[in-house]
Amino acid sequence: MSTDAVRMSQWPSEQPYVIPVAPGPDVATVTIDGKEVQVPRGELLIKVAQDHGTYIPRFCWHERMKPVGMCRMCLVEVEGMRGLQISCATPVTDGMVVHTQSPGVKAAQDGVLEFLLVNHPLDCPVCDRGGECPLQDQTLAFGPGESRFVEEKRHFEKPIPISETVLLDRERCIQCGRCTRFASEIAGDALIHFGGRGSGTEVMTYPDEPFSSYFAGNTVQICPVGALTASPYRFRARPWDLDSVETSCQQCAVGCRGALESTSNRLVRLLGVDLDPVNQGWLCDRGRYAYEWVHSDARVVTPRLAREGGLAEATWPQALDAAAEALRRARDEHGPDAIGVLGGARGTNEDAYAWARLAKGVLRTDNVDAQLDDGLPAEVVLGLPRASIDDLDRAAAIVIVGSDPKETLPVLYLRIRAAAEAGVPVVDVSTHDNGCTPFAACSLRHRPGEVATPVAALAEVLGGRTTGSDADRLAALVADRDGPVVVVLGRPSLAEPATAAVHAAALLAAVPAVRFLPALHRGNVHGALDLGLAPGLLPGRVTLDAGRAHVGAVWGGVPAARGLDARGILAAAADGRIRTLVLLGCDPLTDFPDRPLVERALAAVGTVVVVGAFADAAGGHADVVLPTTVWGEQDGSGTNLEGRVQRLARKVTPGGAAMEAWRIAGELAARLGVDFDLELTAEVQDEIARVAPAFAGVDAAVLRRARDGVVLPLVDHADEIAWGPAPLGAGVSWEPIPAGADAEPVPADAEAAATPTGPPAPPVALWEWRGPAEPAPTVPVDAYALRVVAARTLYGADRAVLESPSLAAFAPRDAVLLVSRTDRDRIGVADGDRVRVTSARATVELPVVADARIPQGVAFLPANRAGAGIGDLVDPDAAVTDLRVETLR
Amino acid sequence: MAQETPVVTRFMRERPDDSWQFESARAYNAAYTRLERAFAMGPEAIVEAVQQSGLRGKGGAGFGTGQKWSFLPKGVFPRYLCINGDEGEPATFKDHMLTERDPHQLVEGAIITAYAIQANHAFIYLRGEFALGADRLQQAIDDAYAHGFLGKDIGGSGFDLELVLHRGAGCYIAGDETGLLSSLEGERAMPRIKPPFPAAQGLYAAPTVVNNIETISTIPWIIANGAEWYAGMGVNRSTGTRIFSVSGHVERPGNYEVELGMTFRELIEGLAGGVRDGKRMKFFIPGGASSPWLLPEHLDSPLDMDYAGSELRTMLGSGAITVFDETTDPLLVSWRLAKFYAHESCGKCTPCREGSSWIEKVLYRMVNGQGRPEDLDLLLSFGSNIVPGLNAPFAQTTICALGPSTMSHVVSLDRWFRDEIVARLERDTARRTSLEIVTVSAGADA
Amino acid sequence: MAFSGTERRRAEEIVARYPQSRSATLPLLFLVQDRDGWVTPQGIEDVADFLGLTPAVVLGTCSFYTMFKLSPVGKLVVSVCTNVSCLVNGGPQLHEHLRREYARSDDVFIEEVECLAACDRAPALQINYDFHGPLTGEQAVDLIERHRSGELTARTISGTATGGEV
Numbered sequence A: 001m002s003t004d005a006v007r008m009s010q011w012p013s014e015q016p017y018v019i020p021v022a023p024g025p026d027v028a029t030v031t032i033d034g035k036e037v038q039v040p041r042g043e044l045l046i047k048v049a050q051d052h053g054t055y056i057p058r059f060c061w062h063e064r065m066k067p068v069g070m071c072r073m074c075l076v077e078v079e080g081m082r083g084l085q086i087s088c089a090t091p092v093t094d095g096m097v098v099h100t101q102s103p104g105v106k107a108a109q110d111g112v113l114e115f116l117l118v119n120h121p122l123d124c125p126v127c128d129r130g131g132e133c134p135l136q137d138q139t140l141a142f143g144p145g146e147s148r149f150v151e152e153k154r155h156f157e158k159p160i161p162i163s164e165t166v167l168l169d170r171e172r173c174i175q176c177g178r179c180t181r182f183a184s185e186i187a188g189d190a191l192i193h194f195g196g197r198g199s200g201t202e203v204m205t206y207p208d209e210p211f212s213s214y215f216a217g218n219t220v221q222i223c224p225v226g227a228l229t230a231s232p233y234r235f236r237a238r239p240w241d242l243d244s245v246e247t248s249c250q251q252c253a254v255g256c257r258g259a260l261e262s263t264s265n266r267l268v269r270l271l272g273v274d275l276d277p278v279n280q281g282w283l284c285d286r287g288r289y290a291y292e293w294v295h296s297d298a299r300v301v302t303p304r305l306a307r308e309g310g311l312a313e314a315t316w317p318q319a320l321d322a323a324a325e326a327l328r329r330a331r332d333e334h335g336p337d338a339i340g341v342l343g344g345a346r347g348t349n350e351d352a353y354a355w356a357r358l359a360k361g362v363l364r365t366d367n368v369d370a371q372l373d374d375g376l377p378a379e380v381v382l383g384l385p386r387a388s389i390d391d392l393d394r395a396a397a398i399v400i401v402g403s404d405p406k407e408t409l410p411v412l413y414l415r416i417r418a419a420a421e422a423g424v425p426v427v428d429v430s431t432h433d434n435g436c437t438p439f440a441a442c443s444l445r446h447r448p449g450e451v452a453t454p455v456a457a458l459a460e461v462l463g464g465r466t467t468g469s470d471a472d473r474l475a476a477l478v479a480d481r482d483g484p485v486v487v488v489l490g491r492p493s494l495a496e497p498a499t500a501a502v503h504a505a506a507l508l509a510a511v512p513a514v515r516f517l518p519a520l521h522r523g524n525v526h527g528a529l530d531l532g533l534a535p536g537l538l539p540g541r542v543t544l545d546a547g548r549a550h551v552g553a554v555w556g557g558v559p560a561a562r563g564l565d566a567r568g569i570l571a572a573a574a575d576g577r578i579r580t581l582v583l584l585g586c587d588p589l590t591d592f593p594d595r596p597l598v599e600r601a602l603a604a605v606g607t608v609v610v611v612g613a614f615a616d617a618a619g620g621h622a623d624v625v626l627p628t629t630v631w632g633e634q635d636g637s638g639t640n641l642e643g644r645v646q647r648l649a650r651k652v653t654p655g656g657a658a659m660e661a662w663r664i665a666g667e668l669a670a671r672l673g674v675d676f677d678l679e680l681t682a683e684v685q686d687e688i689a690r691v692a693p694a695f696a697g698v699d700a701a702v703l704r705r706a707r708d709g710v711v712l713p714l715v716d717h718a719d720e721i722a723w724g725p726a727p728l729g730a731g732v733s734w735e736p737i738p739a740g741a742d743a744e745p746v747p748a749d750a751e752a753a754a755t756p757t758g759p760p761a762p763p764v765a766l767w768e769w770r771g772p773a774e775p776a777p778t779v780p781v782d783a784y785a786l787r788v789v790a791a792r793t794l795y796g797a798d799r800a801v802l803e804s805p806s807l808a809a810f811a812p813r814d815a816v817l818l819v820s821r822t823d824r825d826r827i828g829v830a831d832g833d834r835v836r837v838t839s840a841r842a843t844v845e846l847p848v849v850a851d852a853r854i855p856q857g858v859a860f861l862p863a864n865r866a867g868a869g870i871g872d873l874v875d876p877d878a879a880v881t882d883l884r885v886e887t888l889r
Numbered sequence B: 001m002a003q004e005t006p007v008v009t010r011f012m013r014e015r016p017d018d019s020w021q022f023e024s025a026r027a028y029n030a031a032y033t034r035l036e037r038a039f040a041m042g043p044e045a046i047v048e049a050v051q052q053s054g055l056r057g058k059g060g061a062g063f064g065t066g067q068k069w070s071f072l073p074k075g076v077f078p079r080y081l082c083i084n085g086d087e088g089e090p091a092t093f094k095d096h097m098l099t100e101r102d103p104h105q106l107v108e109g110a111i112i113t114a115y116a117i118q119a120n121h122a123f124i125y126l127r128g129e130f131a132l133g134a135d136r137l138q139q140a141i142d143d144a145y146a147h148g149f150l151g152k153d154i155g156g157s158g159f160d161l162e163l164v165l166h167r168g169a170g171c172y173i174a175g176d177e178t179g180l181l182s183s184l185e186g187e188r189a190m191p192r193i194k195p196p197f198p199a200a201q202g203l204y205a206a207p208t209v210v211n212n213i214e215t216i217s218t219i220p221w222i223i224a225n226g227a228e229w230y231a232g233m234g235v236n237r238s239t240g241t242r243i244f245s246v247s248g249h250v251e252r253p254g255n256y257e258v259e260l261g262m263t264f265r266e267l268i269e270g271l272a273g274g275v276r277d278g279k280r281m282k283f284f285i286p287g288g289a290s291s292p293w294l295l296p297e298h299l300d301s302p303l304d305m306d307y308a309g310s311e312l313r314t315m316l317g318s319g320a321i322t323v324f325d326e327t328t329d330p331l332l333v334s335w336r337l338a339k340f341y342a343h344e345s346c347g348k349c350t351p352c353r354e355g356s357s358w359i360e361k362v363l364y365r366m367v368n369g370q371g372r373p374e375d376l377d378l379l380l381s382f383g384s385n386i387v388p389g390l391n392a393p394f395a396q397t398t399i400c401a402l403g404p405s406t407m408s409h410v411v412s413l414d415r416w417f418r419d420e421i422v423a424r425l426e427r428d429t430a431r432r433t434s435l436e437i438v439t440v441s442a443g444a445d446a
Numbered sequence C: 001m002a003f004s005g006t007e008r009r010r011a012e013e014i015v016a017r018y019p020q021s022r023s024a025t026l027p028l029l030f031l032v033q034d035r036d037g038w039v040t041p042q043g044i045e046d047v048a049d050f051l052g053l054t055p056a057v058v059l060g061t062c063s064f065y066t067m068f069k070l071s072p073v074g075k076l077v078v079s080v081c082t083n084v085s086c087l088v089n090g091g092p093q094l095h096e097h098l099r100r101e102y103a104r105s106d107d108v109f110i111e112e113v114e115c116l117a118a119c120d121r122a123p124a125l126q127i128n129y130d131f132h133g134p135l136t137g138e139q140a141v142d143l144i145e146r147h148r149s150g151e152l153t154a155r156t157i158s159g160t161a162t163g164g165e166v
């Protein structure tokens, strides 16, 4: 937090008010209850006190939001100031003498508690917050024994659902405004607000509009009482029965830190942990509730083998033997290239490494791809200069190209939004209005397939090579701002090849200040790519050729030449050139855009080995199913989009006989004659640190002690590491949970021990990519057609969503075509009417709906939907896909 | 014989039938002629003169007007002037009159003030219920625009001013200066934590001055007659005149503009004709509902803002005096005021939100014969968590002064009528108990 | 649906008065209240739409102020003051009288209000924000009836003038 001034919320105002701080030295000496401490001048008293071990009770103040000063619980006595001051809005000044325990302060706190209890029901025994409720705690600790309030309490209808997952009990509400402030200040979804006034003030949503924010769950977490509860957790557990471990969410590549909680071997809750450089305490609702799928009935937990009439249960040795045999036969009879491995982006780094070693080191196939033709080429992703998430706050500008972070990387969206609020100009380059448009300083629109056009102009401006009115306006936005230009780079559309995006990347990469955050979304896709699950690459961000000697020395060899990517693998399978196909935690039927190709491939391939959590991956084509443990059941590490490696923790024991994917790789390798000699997760981590150049120095010991994880490569980020557990805060969940709260204590010399002579440099130079890339061809516009954009939405027919009951409720499952109002009217149909849609490839029927964000001439197809859709319509080799739309008659 | 000293009320008395009209104000009140002089003086000299005059805010707090203006941070623009015409303080009805009867005086004051503080945008936040006032003020603003007194380059001075009339929509807390700013920004009229003060970060986070309508209406006369003239009236640090709204059980309720320093007796008995129907006074509220009450024995005290605070432990507040005769039930008055505060608390601060309605509920029982002997002490006890010390000038645990105001009448009950009330509560309790016995034994008989 | 035609122009004019559009919330709510007879959900949504706010925020603001009626009130809003000066001059009795008189009326809405700043005329009331007082119950009923019959011109229920003297 800035030490000069504290931005505060004049709730519910959005004005950028700043609590003025008197000039003076940067460090102030403050005496709190007789203890003298040195603190940054201007920091809020409540925070300073907390950081130095004095917890001042509070309800409305939240570390990640601007102070509003309404609950009046944090009153303290400051010598020389008349009356009591709210410590949540008082910046410290040099020489300040503060009393937080004086009789006057105590009386005021007791008074506030008594007032809060006047209208608060005494239903703690049936309240989800009971046991972790600051109101309850403080009442027990300091409160009056018996209520002096003999009048009738305020009554409201007991919990009313305000969204699919949030329940509101207005009787319990203490009007702290945390939820309403979160919604407007942090999430930008002011859908929950105060209504009425005085003692009739109540939290409300607009009657016809539910609190359907992707971030609604955060309000439940920060509600200091049980006014907001989450229906997925309701009555599931009592806090004292919960067991908790810190881990990172793997629902997208942001990797938000969370406290995963279980009772009786069932996951029941994920709470955001305040990791300063990543999620700052927040989670999106998909991440918050997706733990549910871990307990899905559709999970497979015993190995299966194809027999007459379908898959039958088998023993591990039987299944492993069968899989190993299929791999060996393919290799021995048809060569390494007859094996393909798809997936790996949903596992841990250890899984990815072991599978890369099995595929590339043992089987010697380079037909390996963790991406399913829905991202960007791995060489580009790994070879671009990488930004950190924190760079957003200090950026000269943020440029969003080809992605809608709100849909695919929700908490990154929150970080971008916060940076924008703090004055960083955001340039949104897209085919249509998206989540970032409302706060973008500048929105550049382009036709589908032509993202490089505006980017070329932008790169000129950023490179200071052009002038002109638009350019001047843009240049003015970034002028006088130091810091990197952070480009959030994604694949603009699944209905076009990555060519245009790659060209755009090349153009931007040529600008010196530009750094990238690749907007690939799948949980550990970055870990998988970093560890070599991509054609042409070896673990640690090196190419086959560059790493051949170093990696080959440990592995005994690596593939001879670059193999196929996912599309190539599936095409080869369809042609009969791939004999054994491994699906590593993925299902191309839902994950790969071109479904007809997948169907042909699966039908043609000899053996399909499913290494995953669902037996029905690959439809009815699986021959061997090797059940894996999943997130929450397995220790390890994951890598987020900035290259931060964080520990993942096991919280529950899988039922049945599921095994870690890395162990399965080891078992298969053993059957193929290679002993990996890896028994423990830590051993895999140590081997990664030794073998994978980008991971040099990132061994198990460092990972265990680095509180916020480690950003790759360690040489460049060693001084950012925060060693050991964070100072413990109040330890209640409605406060931001400090990161690393459950980590082991750090020995005094941990830092020195971990890096005795500074972090090791990578043994092999890391791969760098600077283009060149070919410009994508532009295709003339057909005035009678709509050009397709296909992209993911947060909720869709994704497995994790469908198998999590709380999320399934949000998921629009069926395909739909979103068009501008004008185009819908031109077609002559009403919203929801089915139309006949014809592309060069196919004709399908789809419902059409008008959407104000879509420009004329564009048709938006949400990609993760069941039924007919992009897989049928889009020709993957065409630069763009145009659709003719007709009414059904 | 007590006399009025009409300054801001002079013209409306002289021309009761058309004082609000442009032509009349121009012809008979030389409206807008003070502008020229103001422009000639320049901004600093005006601020200086207003400081010299000793003019203090007439909205309630009595803060030095020129001093408030001088707090604006140098060189920070834009700045805003917001004129407070929310007039919600019970029993106050002077701004209502000033708006309806002499809107040009207000507009002229607004122009001079805006010029003095170098604001090019000014707002008059008028209480929503003042419909006729809004019409007349809007007409006055339109006329001023039409004659070049508002808009660009006023009177060739190079000074531009946009003046906007903004109607409130029914809430007392919009009268608090930061509540007013929230409301003017289109939000719930929630007061804001201070600092930052409006002078530094007010409307739209820009430097802002908030002044009462009567304060602003006085400005043209200080420009016209000079600071010495104004400072020469009044008493001690309470210079000049003030309008007192006198109502309740008096013979001639109304607004009286008098020189400060006059006594309550001269005002209430001399000008307002004293308690009507030959009754005697039981108590009076000296400065709007938020001020602690006084007794007939205080009638000879001077109308002096500082004296009221230091010697009488009350305040002249908004200048509203409400007189109650000997037949009045002080508990009833207290409950009605409690109801007002409970209704008008914005709900932001816990002590005010919960405390105000608790106070109302207890007083309601007390007025209706359901009180318990300990109830008065209960009120004082939890009330002291809103007003630590319970002693005027009030300390507060809340953001704005509405919080402590909820207790001022309770403090008054305790100060002046404690014995009477406790005796009554005991009687009520005894009666209830005996009623209970009767009911129970009647039930046993049946 | 959103504003259109003259209504839209009027709304644009209002917004133009303020450095930030959100300041137009209160005047626009008066506008839709006059249009619809009360602040209807449509009105809230129109204002929200025009100002780029969520309906929840507009409703939150609207529900803070007593002059906005969130349910139908008929043609005349009669506001009777019962605060202290009126209290001791018969305000509550006047309110009670009118409440009974118009208990079943659909077009006259009797409400008890806080001090109207007309204490010199206690007991005072307003009929669509025009002041009257002091009044007896009978006088008040008579006045209301004259407004009801059209003999006297009333403002709108937001207090907007509909003609007559200014």
Ligand SMILES: Cc1cc2nc3c(=O)[nH]c(=O)nc-3n(C[C@H](O)[C@H](O)[C@H](O)COP(=O)(O)O)c2cc1C
Pocket: B056, B057, B058, B059, B060, B061, B062, B063, B065, B084, B085, B086, B087, B088, B089, B172, B173, B174, B175, B176, B177, B178, B210, B211, B212, B213, B215, B216, B400, B401, B402
């Ligand atoms: C609850 C509350 C209500 C207030 N109501 C009014 C009011 O209706 N009119 C007014 O001028 N000042 C009112 N004030 C005082 C203002 O906050 C502010 O002090 C005043 O407008 C400043 O103007 P002045 O310096 O000219 O007096 C109120 C204050 C509080 C705390």
Ligand code: SF4
Pocket: B173, B190, B191, B192, B344, B345, B346, B347, B348, B349, B350, B352, B353, B398, B399, B400, B401, B402, B403, B404
């Ligand atoms: S004291 Fe009362 S009215 Fe004032 S801000 Fe606090 S809650 Fe609102």
Ligand code: FES
Pocket: A057, A058, A059, A060, A061, A068, A069, A070, A071, A072, A073, A074, A075, A086, A087, A088, A089
């Ligand atoms: S925490 Fe400071 S007022 Fe609520």
